[in-house]
Amino acid sequence: MTEFVYFEQIDGVGYLRFNRPKANAYNLTFMQDFAKAIEAANVSSVNVVIVCSSSEKFFCAGADIKEFAQNNTADNQKMVAQARLNLAAIEASDKIFIAMIAGHALGGGLEIALACDLRFAANGSYLLGLPEIKLGLIPGNGGSQRLTKVVGASRALEILATGDNFGVEQAYRIGLINRLYPADELLTNTLNYAQALVKGPGLAIAATKKAVKQGAELSLADGLALEKQLSDQLYDTQDAKEGFNAFVEKREAQFSGR
Numbered sequence: 001m002t003e004f005v006y007f008e009q010i011d012g013v014g015y016l017r018f019n020r021p022k023a024n025a026y027n028l029t030f031m032q033d034f035a036k037a038i039e040a041a042n043v044s045s046v047n048v049v050i051v052c053s054s055s056e057k058f059f060c061a062g063a064d065i066k067e068f069a070q071n072n073t074a075d076n077q078k079m080v081a082q083a084r085l086n087l088a089a090i091e092a093s094d095k096i097f098i099a100m101i102a103g104h105a106l107g108g109g110l111e112i113a114l115a116c117d118l119r120f121a122a123n124g125s126y127l128l129g130l131p132e133i134k135l136g137l138i139p140g141n142g143g144s145q146r147l148t149k150v151v152g153a154s155r156a157l158e159i160l161a162t163g164d165n166f167g168v169e170q171a172y173r174i175g176l177i178n179r180l181y182p183a184d185e186l187l188t189n190t191l192n193y194a195q196a197l198v199k200g201p202g203l204a205i206a207a208t209k210k211a212v213k214q215g216a217e218l219s220l221a222d223g224l225a226l227e228k229q230l231s232d233q234l235y236d237t238q239d240a241k242e243g244f245n246a247f248v249e250k251r252e253a254q255f256s257g258r
Contacts, residue, residue, distance in 0.1 A: 004030040007040040007049075012198040013191065014041045014049035014095070023061035024053055026108060028075070030064075031082040038089045047205055047257065048197040049093075050190060051116055052100040057126070059099070062107025065135075083108060083141045087115035091213060094206035096197055100190050102183060106165065107131060111139060114146035117209060119176065120190045121168050122183040128176070129165030149216065151175055201239035202257030207231070 004020040016037050018024040026034075041049045053059045068076055090097050099105075099113040102122040106129050113119050113128075130143045138144060138160070148156040151174045159166070172180040181189050197205060207230040215223035234240050238258045246253035 003033045003037075005033040005037045007037040007044070009044055009046055011195075012046060013194045014044055014046035016041055016049050016051045016097075017054055018052070018060055019054040021055065023058040023104070024055055024109065025061045025064035026079075026083070027064045027067050028079040028082065031079055031086060034086050035082060035089070038086055038093070041095060042089070042093050045257075046095065046198070047200070047202040048096045048098065048194045050098050050100050050194060051112070053103060055103055058103040058109070059101045059105040060109025060112055061104060062109045062111075080140050083111075087112065087142055090115045094202075094209065096205060096209060098190060098194065100186065101128075101168070101177070102126070102186055104128070107139070108141050108143075111141040111143040111146070114143060114150060114176075118178050120179045120181065120186065120193070121172070121177045122181060122186040124168060124183055127165040127167060128171050129163065130160055131163040131165060133160065133163040147176075199255065201237075201243065201253075201255040203237055203239055204234055207234060 002019070004024075004026070005016065005018055008015050008017070018030075020026065020030055024030075063079070071079075096118065097116040099116040099119045100121075101113060101119060102124065104126045105113050106127065110128050110130055130139050130147065132139050132143075139147075144156065144160055147159065150156075151159075155174055168177060168180065171177045179189070179193075211223075211227050211230050215226055218226060239253075239255045242255060243253050
């Protein structure tokens with residue numbers, strides 16, 4: 001049976017690929033495959049995972065509306081519950097997850113991208129959006145909360161209240177997209193960034209993600225305490241010793257993730 005989502009590792013970089021033609025619209029099986037792929041990424045040796053699509057036109061179109069309409073409420077809630085667990089697992093992971101977007105990212109598809117740590121995108125005429133309100137709903141996989149944290153409350157409400165889709169250039173202007181590249185340069189530039197992380201100190205990268213993600217929910221005093229705790233844990237690591245030695249010896253550090 002074909003997996004709708006699968007993980008693979010190439011040259012030290014993880015790839016988590018969506019592969020449910022034509023639009024990567026998800027159902028329960030998709031979300032269960034997604035969970036397995038995230039777990040495979042988390043137990044792998046990589047410290048960066050690129051979330052991408054096998055489709056040229058779609059990153060992910062969100063939930064399969066036809067199946068959603070046919071299912072009973074309990075079945076739909078089971079799928080949504082798995083989706084929520086998946087996105088929480090991405091945020092809790094020690095890995096850096098980069099959403100590489102070159103096609104439509106709508107509804108739950110954009111919610112997946114918002115749960116990733118970074119979003120790199122290609123120029124193009126495709127659309128992004130959270131149109132759930134047009135179905136009499138609101139985002140159910142964290143979209144209202146994560147969008148607000150990324151672009152601010154006023155901008156998020158503007159987007160969510162209408163459910164209107166928007167282009168990638170607008171997404172970049174409001175800070176939803178971190179980096180925007182010509183379509184034929186997206187993969188190369190995303191890989192260049194990922195390879196820099198691959199060569200970096202894995203423990204410090206994981207600590208940085210935790211400091212930023214958890215610190216955003218804390219008061220400044222508690223955030224500083226968290227930073228101190230995470231920083232203090234790194235001083236005696238092999239990577240820290242290698243970093244100091246490489247600086248003194250004026251050479252490139254060779255980090256081992258230990």
